[in-house]
Amino acid sequence: SVDENCARFPFPFSPYRIQEEFMAALYRALEAGGVGIFESPTGTGKSLSLICGALAWLRDCEERKRQDEARLLQEPEQRDRESSPGGAPDPAAGEPAWVAEFVQGKAARDRADRAKEEQIKRKKREERLEKIRHNVQLKYASKRKKCEDDETERLLQLSKEILSKEAGSDVLEQLDHNEEELILAEYESDEEKKVGAGLDEDDDDLEEEHVTKIYYCSRTHSQLSQFVHEVQKSPFGKETRLVSLGSRQSLCVNEEVRRLGAVQLINDRCMELQKNKHGMTGKRRRVSRAVCPFYSYEQMQFLRDEVLVDVKDIEQLVTMGKKTKACPYYGSRYAIPAAQLVVLPYQMLLHESTRNASGIKLKDQVVIIDEAHNLIDTITCIYSAEVSGSQLCCAYSQLLQYMERYRKRLKAKNLMYIKQILYLLERFVSVLGGNVNQNPNTQSISQAGTELESINDFLFQSQIDNINLFKVPLTFSILLCQLFGFVERYGAPTAVKTNKENQKTTGLQNFLLTLQQGPEKEDPEIDQLKMASPLMHIEGFLSALTNANQDGRVILNRQGTVSQSSLKFLLLNPAVHFAKVVKECRAVIIAGGTMQPVADFREQLLSCAGIDADRVVEFSCGHVIPPENILPIILCSGPSNQQLEFTYQKRDQPQMMDEAGRILCNLCNVVPGGVVCFFPSYEYEKQVYTHWEGTGLLTRLATKKKIFQEPKRANQVEQVLAEYAKCIKRCSQVGGHMTGALLFSVVGGKMSEGINFSDDLGRCVVMVGMPYPNIKSPELQEKMAWLDKTMPKTAGQAPSRMLIENLCMKAVNQSIGRAIRHQKDFASILLLDHRYARPAVFNKLPQWIKERTLIKTGFGQAFAELRKFHREKSCYRPASS
Numbered sequence: 001s002v003d004e005n006c007a008r009f010p011f012p013f014s015p016y017r018i019q020e021e022f023m024a025a026l027y028r029a030l031e032a033g034g035v036g037i038f039e040s041p042t043g044t045g046k047s048l049s050l051i052c053g054a055l056a057w058l059r060d061c062e063e064r065k066r067q068d069e070a071r072l073l074q075e076p077e078q079r080d081r082e083s084s085p086g087g088a089p090d091p092a093a094g095e096p097a098w099v100a101e102f103v104q105g106k107a108a109r110d111r112a113d114r115a116k117e118e119q120i121k122r123k124k125r126e127e128r129l130e131k132i133r134h135n136v137q138l139k140y141a142s143k144r145k146k147c148e149d150d151e152t153e154r155l156l157q158l159s160k161e162i163l164s165k166e167a168g169s170d171v172l173e174q175l176d177h178n179e180e181e182l183i184l185a186e187y188e189s190d191e192e193k194k195v196g197a198g199l200d201e202d203d204d205d206l207e208e209e210h211v212t213k214i215y216y217c218s219r220t221h222s223q224l225s226q227f228v229h230e231v232q233k234s235p236f237g238k239e240t241r242l243v244s245l246g247s248r249q250s251l252c253v254n255e256e257v258r259r260l261g262a263v264q265l266i267n268d269r270c271m272e273l274q275k276n277k278h279g280m281t282g283k284r285r286r287v288s289r290a291v292c293p294f295y296s297y298e299q300m301q302f303l304r305d306e307v308l309v310d311v312k313d314i315e316q317l318v319t320m321g322k323k324t325k326a327c328p329y330y331g332s333r334y335a336i337p338a339a340q341l342v343v344l345p346y347q348m349l350l351h352e353s354t355r356n357a358s359g360i361k362l363k364d365q366v367v368i369i370d371e372a373h374n375l376i377d378t379i380t381c382i383y384s385a386e387v388s389g390s391q392l393c394c395a396y397s398q399l400l401q402y403m404e405r406y407r408k409r410l411k412a413k414n415l416m417y418i419k420q421i422l423y424l425l426e427r428f429v430s431v432l433g434g435n436v437n438q439n440p441n442t443q444s445i446s447q448a449g450t451e452l453e454s455i456n457d458f459l460f461q462s463q464i465d466n467i468n469l470f471k472v473p474l475t476f477s478i479l480l481c482q483l484f485g486f487v488e489r490y491g492a493p494t495a496v497k498t499n500k501e502n503q504k505t506t507g508l509q510n511f512l513l514t515l516q517q518g519p520e521k522e523d524p525e526i527d528q529l530k531m532a533s534p535l536m537h538i539e540g541f542l543s544a545l546t547n548a549n550q551d552g553r554v555i556l557n558r559q560g561t562v563s564q565s566s567l568k569f570l571l572l573n574p575a576v577h578f579a580k581v582v583k584e585c586r587a588v589i590i591a592g593g594t595m596q597p598v599a600d601f602r603e604q605l606l607s608c609a610g611i612d613a614d615r616v617v618e619f620s621c622g623h624v625i626p627p628e629n630i631l632p633i634i635l636c637s638g639p640s641n642q643q644l645e646f647t648y649q650k651r652d653q654p655q656m657m658d659e660a661g662r663i664l665c666n667l668c669n670v671v672p673g674g675v676v677c678f679f680p681s682y683e684y685e686k687q688v689y690t691h692w693e694g695t696g697l698l699t700r701l702a703t704k705k706k707i708f709q710e711p712k713r714a715n716q717v718e719q720v721l722a723e724y725a726k727c728i729k730r731c732s733q734v735g736g737h738m739t740g741a742l743l744f745s746v747v748g749g750k751m752s753e754g755i756n757f758s759d760d761l762g763r764c765v766v767m768v769g770m771p772y773p774n775i776k777s778p779e780l781q782e783k784m785a786w787l788d789k790t791m792p793k794t795a796g797q798a799p800s801r802m803l804i805e806n807l808c809m810k811a812v813n814q815s816i817g818r819a820i821r822h823q824k825d826f827a828s829i830l831l832l833d834h835r836y837a838r839p840a841v842f843n844k845l846p847q848w849i850k851e852r853t854l855i856k857t858g859f860g861q862a863f864a865e866l867r868k869f870h871r872e873k874s875c876y877r878p879a880s881s
Contacts, residue, residue, distance in 0.1 A: 009052045010235035018621040019045050023053030025619040030057045030366055030587045035611055037602075039595040039620040041848055043822045047230045050368060050591060054214050055236040058340060058366075061212055208337040210361050217346035218370045219378075221250050221314055224343050227370070228313035231341070242311045243335040245344035245358065250314055251329040253321040254292055264536060270329075294327040303331035308338055333359050346372075351382050352580060353543075362584035372590040373810060376604055379574035384552075385541040386569070389432050389562035391534035393440040396425040399535070402486050420467065425538070427462045434562030443562040450778050451556040455545055455569075458554040469546050544569035551576050553782050570779050572786045575608030582609055594813040595620070597806050597844040603791060603799075623848040629826040631869045632816075632853040634842075636834035638663050639859045644832050646680070646769025657688050660768055660832060661697040663859070664742070668704035670867045671828070672874050673740045673760035674728050675705065678747050678815045680771040682712065685744055688768075705742040706731075710751050717750045728760050747771040747811045751818070758821035763870070764828045765819045770835055772808045797840070809844035816849070826873045828866055 009015070009023045022040055026049070029036040040046035218224050228244060231237055248270050249263050257269045273292040303326035312320065321328035336342055336359050346369055348354050355362075369375060403410070403418050410418070429436045434443045459465040544552065551573040558565045571577075582588050590601060598618060606616055623630075637643050638659035650656055667675060679685035689709070692698040701707060708724045711717060727741045740760065745751045748771065757765070773780055784800035791799035812831075819827035829849065835841060837855045845853065856862035 009056050011052050012048070012234055015049075015052075016045065016624050018624065019049045022046070022049040022619065022621055023056070025617070026050065026053035026589065027057050029589065029617045029619075030054065032617075033587050034615050034617045035582060035587070035606060036589045036591075036617040036619065037595055037598050038589055038591040039598075039846075040591070040593065041621075041623045041820070041846065042593040042817060043820060043825065044621065044624050046591065046593060047227050047370070048234065050216070050370065050589075051227075051231055051234050051236065054216075054366065054368060054589075055234075055240060055341070058212065058214060059236075065212075210337045210363075210365070211340065212365065213340050213342055214366045214368060215342045215344065215349060215360070215362070216368045216370065217344055217349050219346065219374075221246055221345065223371060224345065225313045225315065228311060228343055232311050237311055240311060240341050241308045241335075241339050242341040242343065243307050243332050243339040244312065244314050244317055245332055245336075245342060245348060246314050246329070247345070247348075248329050251318060251321070251327075251332070253318060253328060254294055257292070268536070292327065294321065294325060295330065296326065299324060299326035300331035300334055302326060303328065304334035307332060307335045336360065346375075346378065347382055350379055350577070350581065352577065362581060364586045365584075366587050366589070367581060367585050368589040368591060370591050371593075373592045373594055373814060375590060376574055376600055379577055380571050383544060383547070383571040383574070383577055384569055385537070385544040387428070387534075387537045387541045387567050389429060389434055389440045389565040391537055392425050392429050392432075392567075393434075393436055393562065395534040395538055396422060396429070396436040398486070399425070405486075417472075421472065424464055424467065424472070424542070427464055428567060429562065431458075431462050431556065432562055432565045432567065433558055434565070440563035441561055445558045445560060445562065445565060448558050448560065451558070452778055452782055453554050453556065455547065455549045455552060455554060458556075459545070469542055472542055541567060541569055544571070547571065548576070555778060570782060572783060573608060573790075575605050578605055579609035579611075582606075582611055594810075594817050594846055596813055596846050597809055599794065599802065600806050600810075603794075604787075608790075620847055623820065624823045625820055625825060627852055629824075629873070630820060630829070630849070630852055631827075631865065632829040632831070632845075632849050633862050633865065634831045634834075634836040634853060634855045635663070635859065635862050636837060636855070636857045637859060639666065641858075644834055646833050648772075651680075651684065651769060652687070654691065657691045658695065658697070660688065661692050661695070661701075663830075663832065664766065665697065665700055665704075666859075666863055667764060667766070667830070667866065668701060668739065668742065670863075670870050671739075671764045672870065673763040674724065674743065674757065675740070675764045675766065676743045676745055676751075676757055676762050676818065677766040677768065678745050678752065678771075679768050680747055682746050682749070684769075685709070685746055689744065701742060705740050708741060708743045710743070710745045710749055714750060721751075721755070725761055745815075747815050752811070752815045755818055756821055757818040758825055762819035762827055763874075764830065764866075765816050766830045766832065767812060767816060768832050770808050770833050770841075771811050772804055775804065805841065805844065809841065813844075813846055813849075817846070828869055830862075830866075 009020070009027075011019075015023075018040070022038065026036065026038065028034075040049065216224075216227060218227060224244065224246075228242065231240060231242060247263065248257075248266050252258050252266060252270065254270075254273075257266055257273070260266050260269055270292070274295060303321060303324050306320055306324065307317065317328045317332060320326075321331065342360070344358075344360075348358060349360060349367065349369075399418060399422055403415070403422070407415065426436050429440075433445045433447065434440060453461065456465070545554075547569075551571065553570045553572060555568040555570055556565075557568065595601070602613075602616065607613070635644060639662045640659060642655055642659040644656075644659065646656065646660075664675075664677065679688065689698070692701070698707070706727045708720055708727075711720055724741050724743055731740050740763075743751075747767075775781065775784070784803060787799035787803055793799065794802055816829050816831075819825070819829065842850065842853075854862075854865065856865070
């Protein structure tokens with residue numbers, strides 16, 4: 001039975017009770033084909049529980065399939081024995097005995113044939129993998145030699161063809177010889193889809209059947225690498241066929257392409273090199289062009305086999321790609337059909353076109369989405385899109401000059417599609433109040449402001465309602481590579497790194513340079529990205545406009561100049577895209593360390609996706625730390641009896657900021673190690689910091705703990721954290737009047753998610769106020785209005801109000817969860833605002849924190865509890881004030 005199987009989970013050590021419960025609940029959800037919401041706090045071994053529970057189910061599922069096949073293969077023999085003399089069917093059933101026997105026998109034979117075919121496929125796959133394990137080096141050597149011989153022969157043949165063609169051909173329209181590559185091929189969308197996926201027409205493996213597998217998704221490549229290392233250490237590490245998928249930026253091994261830096265540039269260049277590999281322009285063979293030396297079918301097939309032999313993370317995959325001279329980005333995709341466990345960023349799985357291009361098939365498979373606390377926001381962002389006026393004008397100029405230069409060489413159909421895109425770009429700029437033929441940096445907007453429209457209204461206003469937007473993105477996919485090459489040759493110097501002294505100044509180049517010399521200086525990488533391929537952003541915006549009218553809104557943001565203005569599509573209903581995933585899969589598991597409050601997942605995602613409530617399974621476990629190792633306190637008033645209420649109207653009052661400062665000063669006297677203090681926003685953190693500087697309170701704090709501030713730039717976070725940790729370590733070793741460090745952070749900032757403040761790095765976490773989102777945001781207001789219109793009230797509370805509270809508490813729960821990171825860790829949590837004590841808010845705290853939380857109306861009682869807690873846990877004796 002299922003319950004008996006649940007009790008047999010291989011584990012690298014004796015699991016905690018909550019891990020056993022987690023794996024058993026996971027197994028049942030997978031077996032039942034459910035949609036599970038699983039919560040297991042950080043430090044409870046969630047990743048290992050997911051691995052062992054899910055792979056144990058997969059092992060049993062495959063074993064049951066083998067048993068079913070064996071039984072079906074035995075059915076014909078059993079049927080023959082039963083239908084032998086003395087066992088004939090009863091003719092009284094109304095049909096001749098031979099008819100009944102034939103029908104029953106044929107059905108049994110058909111089932112047996114299917115089972116036999118599946119058994120043969122599995123046997124061949126296992127034999128192939130076994131052969132690779134025992135003879136991989138010999139196979140590599142022979143394939144490399146054959147590949148090199150074939151490549152040499154191909155290059156010789158190609159050289160002969162080019163030389164013979166050049167001898168008898170004239171140069172048309174005085175084009176540069178190397179410009180042949182920039183002419184658009186005849187429009188064939190099906191072929192372009194194959195090229196976009198990096199696949200050849202004669203790839204036999206395209207038809208390879210997908211085995212039952214688990215797709216494991218997480219947010220970042222580092223989290224995926226950690227998960228792969230856990231798989232390697234688990235009892236399933238030696239027998240699991242695992243493949244890691246990633247972005248081109250993470251997996252590319254072509255140094256010339258990697259040096260481009262920006263993701264968009266790497267993607268564009270990779271696509272162009274692929275086009276070079278598929279060498280036809282209409283009926284004319286392309287001239288000699290640069291191709292990627294790592295994009296070889298034979299080499300990538302060998303890399304696929306290597307991937308399936310041993311479990312490898314992304315770093316090991318890149319190393320293997322360099323060693324075998326094969327592209328890890330595409331080679332890893334070839335391994336998907338035979339893999340049992342596919343590890344990938346969840347953007348790659350949740351975005352439908354990316355999923356299809358990657359060769360991911362979800363039919364009857366299992367999907368596990370880890371770190372899913374922001375899943376709704378993630379889907380919303382993936383399917384939302386924004387283009388600036390500068391990008392629209394830049395794309396128009398690039399495309400217009402491309403068309404004018406090659407007009408007489410373009411096919412009539414391609415010329416029509418280019419003109420159609422030019423018209424779209426012109427109308428979009430016009431809607432913003434500008435003109436595509438003028439510099440967007442100097443065009444002032446007469447009526448500045450933000451306007452929200454439905455998709456249909458926007459299409460009518462733009463006068464593009466008569467254009468089939470479902471077909472336009474296919475045209476973009478063809479144009480992107482050619483336009484990249486055109487801009488590389490004639491465009492802005494920052495677009496790519498080329499020999500500047502050999503470039504001639506053109507009208508397009510001058511125009512692009514004026515775009516860079518705008519009123520505000522931007523990051524060089526952002527400038528480079530904008531110059532690379534604005535059509536990619538516009539393609540995303542056009543694709544977004546194909547959503548149903550009720551599921552999204554278009555935001556027209558007119559600010560100052562055309563360059564500063566933008567068009568943005570906002571997705572209101574992420575469930576419509578998530579429903580496609582759930583519909584195809586056998587089971588979907590949404591997991592995270594902090595999933596509370598789960599009402600958002602049930603109502604906005606699962607219910608709206610049409611998922612039956614009976615199919616949804618919720619599981620939440622406690623923490624492995626002893627109850628006495630955590631002290632959460634809701635503090636309602638400060639040392640001077642000032643009620644703590646950091647609302648937008650009151651938080652700017654000097655007495656409110658002074659009271660928060662007094663609380664921190666007292667804390668620093670009794671809490672050793674690190675204290676992390678979270679503020680609702682960067683602006684408020686800066687305001688409080690400046691106020692404390694003026695009152696001298698910051699100087700008092702600095703006598704106890706060295707003060708650090710969270711940087712706004714992501715590339716400075718590691719340095720600040722390293723100095724913060726170094727200071728705490730030095731203070732604990734040396735002693736004296738300094739007792740560690742104080743770190744000012746921001747909710748939703750760089751340090752509120754994914755940062756590990758374990759042990760002395762986070763002995764106390766302080767939350768100043770409640771980080772409610774900005775309800776004046778047009779996007780949030782539209783989302784609230786949509787929820788009130790489409791969702792029923794819950795417990796008499798409007799859905800829009802529920803959204804605001806849930807967004808706030810999700811952010812709080814993520815931030816306060818930074819401190820407790822393992823079983824022997826300990827920390828206190830201080831929530832500074834009396835509103836946390838309200839039942840509607842209090843109940844949204846994680847269960848393992850909520851059940852241990854103290855609500856203190858006076859500061860004296862709270863301070864006594866904190867002092868006692870930290871003295872007992874660290875044997876700390878505070879220095880005299």
